Amino acid sequence: MDNALPIVEIRNLSKSYHRGSQTLPVLIDISLDIDKGEFLALMGPSGSGKTTLLNLIAGIDKADSGSIKVSGIEITSLSETELALWRASNVGFIFQFYNLIPVLTAYENVELPLLLSGLTKKERRSHVETALSVVNLTDRMDHRPGQLSGGQQQRVAIARAVVTDPTILVADEPTGDLDRKSAEEILDLMERLVHEMEKTIIMVTHDPRAAKKAHKVKHLDKGILNAYLQTDF
Amino acid sequence: MHIFKLIFRNAFRHKLRTFLTVLGVTIAILAFGLLRTVISAWYAGVEASSATRLVSRNAVSLVFPLPLSYKDKIRQIEGVKGVSYGTWFGGIYIDEKNFFANYAMEPKTYLAMYPEIIIPSEQMAAFLRDRKGAVAGRKLVERFGWKIGDIVTLKGTIFPGNWDFVIRGIYRGRDNTVDETAFFFQWDYLNEALKKAGRSWADHAGWYLIEIKDPHIAADVSVRIDKTFKNSLAETLTETEKAFQLSFISMTEAIVIAIKLVSFVIIFIIMAVVANTMAMTARERIGEYAIFKTLGFRGFHIGGLIFGESIIITMIGAIFGIMLTFPVAKIFAHELSAFFPIFNVETKTIYMDLAASFVVAFVAGIFPTWRAANIRIADGLRRIG
Numbered sequence: 001m002d003n004a005l006p007i008v009e010i011r012n013l014s015k016s017y018h019r020g021s022q023t024l025p026v027l028i029d030i031s032l033d034i035d036k037g038e039f040l041a042l043m044g045p046s047g048s049g050k051t052t053l054l055n056l057i058a059g060i061d062k063a064d065s066g067s068i069k070v071s072g073i074e075i076t077s078l079s080e081t082e083l084a085l086w087r088a089s090n091v092g093f094i095f096q097f098y099n100l101i102p103v104l105t106a107y108e109n110v111e112l113p114l115l116l117s118g119l120t121k122k123e124r125r126s127h128v129e130t131a132l133s134v135v136n137l138t139d140r141m142d143h144r145p146g147q148l149s150g151g152q153q154q155r156v157a158i159a160r161a162v163v164t165d166p167t168i169l170v171a172d173e174p175t176g177d178l179d180r181k182s183a184e185e186i187l188d189l190m191e192r193l194v195h196e197m198e199k200t201i202i203m204v205t206h207d208p209r210a211a212k213k214a215h216k217v218k219h220l221d222k223g224i225l226n227a228y229l230q231t232d233f
Numbered sequence: 234m235h236i237f238k239l240i241f242r243n244a245f246r247h248k249l250r251t252f253l254t255v256l257g258v259t260i261a262i263l264a265f266g267l268l269r270t271v272i273s274a275w276y277a278g279v280e281a282s283s284a285t286r287l288v289s290r291n292a293v294s295l296v297f298p299l300p301l302s303y304k305d306k307i308r309q310i311e312g313v314k315g316v317s318y319g320t321w322f323g324g325i326y327i328d329e330k331n332f333f334a335n336y337a338m339e340p341k342t343y344l345a346m347y348p349e350i351i352i353p354s355e356q357m358a359a360f361l362r363d364r365k366g367a368v369a370g371r372k373l374v375e376r377f378g379w380k381i382g383d384i385v386t387l388k389g390t391i392f393p394g395n396w397d398f399v400i401r402g403i404y405r406g407r408d409n410t411v412d413e414t415a416f417f418f419q420w421d422y423l424n425e426a427l428k429k430a431g432r433s434w435a436d437h438a439g440w441y442l443i444e445i446k447d448p449h450i451a452a453d454v455s456v457r458i459d460k461t462f463k464n465s466l467a468e469t470l471t472e473t474e475k476a477f478q479l480s481f482i483s484m485t486e487a488i489v490i491a492i493k494l495v496s497f498v499i500i501f502i503i504m505a506v507v508a509n510t511m512a513m514t515a516r517e518r519i520g521e522y523a524i525f526k527t528l529g530f531r532g533f534h535i536g537g538l539i540f541g542e543s544i545i546i547t548m549i550g551a552i553f554g555i556m557l558t559f560p561v562a563k564i565f566a567h568e569l570s571a572f573f574p575i576f577n578v579e580t581k582t583i584y585m586d587l588a589a590s591f592v593v594a595f596v597a598g599i600f601p602t603w604r605a606a607n608i609r610i611a612d613g614l615r616r617i618g
Contacts, residue, residue: 055610087529095524103246116528
């Protein structure tokens with residue numbers, strides 16, 4: 001693993017939610033570096049701010065203060081439109097509930113992010129087939145999500161996440177809705193993405209077995225990154 | 234994958250809801266189209282009128298006649314090309330419910346001014362030869378099953394008695410804007426009978442029909458005619474044929490306005506129905522829209538999906554509605570021929586159907602699009618699961 005240049009640099013990041021006159025701090029002064037090709041797991045109890053931190057790194061939420069640099073780009077200063085364009089080419093998303101579009105086939109779901117890329121139909125087909133072969137689902141490309149098992153749906157979601165060859169992959173409880181066997185398969189696949197394709201993965205999880213697959217585990221508690229609780233594998 | 238494929242599949246995700254919405258739009262567009270056709274039918278006489286024809290009637294009211302001696306005086310007025318005259322007969326065929334327009338007219342000059350009325354030459358000759366001859370429109374003949382040579386008896390209301398006429402001709406309209414339900418006969422037949430009976434209407438006409446040389450001089454010629462008979466016992470009121478027809482419609486304007494209002498209320502109601510469908514759709518898919526945004530799609534992409542779906546649902550309903558308008562209008566035309574001799578679905582009505590459908594689709598998509606485009610991704614994703 002190359003630790004020379006962190007691909008994600010977070011400095012003094014804070015985020016609060018407002019409910020009426022109340023301000024609820026969710027993240028407090030977070031600083032964190034994630035290296036290229038690293039598989040990082042974020043753990044912590046519910047409400048500790050893990051998903052919020054993941055959303056901020058992925059550019060789908062706005063911080064109150066602090067800095068997030070991904071591949072040298074300060075994403076906190078990007079406008080909504082710039083963020084949308086940035087996300088399209090730099091971030092791959094893996095969700096707990098797969099979040100596939102039910103009326104589209106596996107092929108079409110994977111193709112979806114490429115519609116914004118300006119690639120030709122032929123080029124898109126080549127990318128989609130490659131992504132589906134990585135997750136070993138080329139034989140199911142014409143199936144709709146409802147015709148696939150949970151594990152297969154999550155593999156399609158992973159194919160959709162990697163098809164644009166993004167800088168980082170963010171995964172929010174990717175095994176949370178799966179049985180043990182399927183969860184193992186998904187985690188193995190994510191490991192392969194890191195080892196064979198040098199992908200950087202930031203994963204939020206409650207599951208210690210999932211966290212064990214990561215290179216590093218960071219613990220959040222009440223919005224604070226616990227400096228003393230870090231597990232390196 | 235083509236984005237239209239996604240929009241189309243989305244439109245049919247909730248089949249029952251889509252079917253009911255499409256059905257609602259179909260019925261609304263059908264009702265809208267029929268009501269607009271009723272309005273067009275109301276104005277059919279106005280639309281069919283010629284700019285080169287003037288109508289001169291008694292200034293007091295149409296129920297008072299004008300002396301026949303006016304004919305030659307009118308003909309001498311500058312700008313006048315031809316003069317004819319007619320009298321409303323108002324006869325009843327068997328029963329009052331069998332209403333149709335029937336009037337006496339001077340056939341040679343009158344029909345010369347109506348090139349849109351087409352009578353076969355041999356029938357025209359037979360009509361001119363027979364003092365009791367009459368000509369009926371094609372639709373009227375079909376309605377009562379008359380044929381050439383049949384004797385038709387009308388019961389006079391303005392001119393009492395039973396009046397026998399022999400059908401000598403059947404006319405057709407040059408196009409579908411011509412009323413084919415009228416019945417006309419020779420003015421001399423009526424006049425002679427009135428003379429014999431010593432009635433005051435003898436040697437009087439109900440109205441004069443005046444052909445002018447140029448439509449641009451209609452106002453001047455009208456003024457000249459009315460000036461000629463100023464301070465006479467029967468002053469005239471001369472106006473274009475269009476204005477003459479409009480004067481009848483103005484009597485029933487309140488009904489026309491009510492029909493117009495109802496037609497727009499129908500569109501407003503269906504707008505609410507489609508807006509409700511789209512709002513429900515967008516609310517259910519707010520999580521999906523958040524995923525689209527997560528993947529880099531922007532507000533206008535989401536708007537395209539919602540508006541596209543709204544347009545597909547509305548336009549399918551509109552197309553069915555428009556397709557149904559023609560056969561239903563045909564049934565209406567048949568059943569209401571006594572009230573609406575011309576009941577054609579105009580091209581303008583179809584354009585209005587399509588315009589109304591687009592407005593419905595667009596308005597129905599505004600709020601869901603605004604909501605979906607503005608939702609924070611994190612909030613949208615929380616709705617899933």
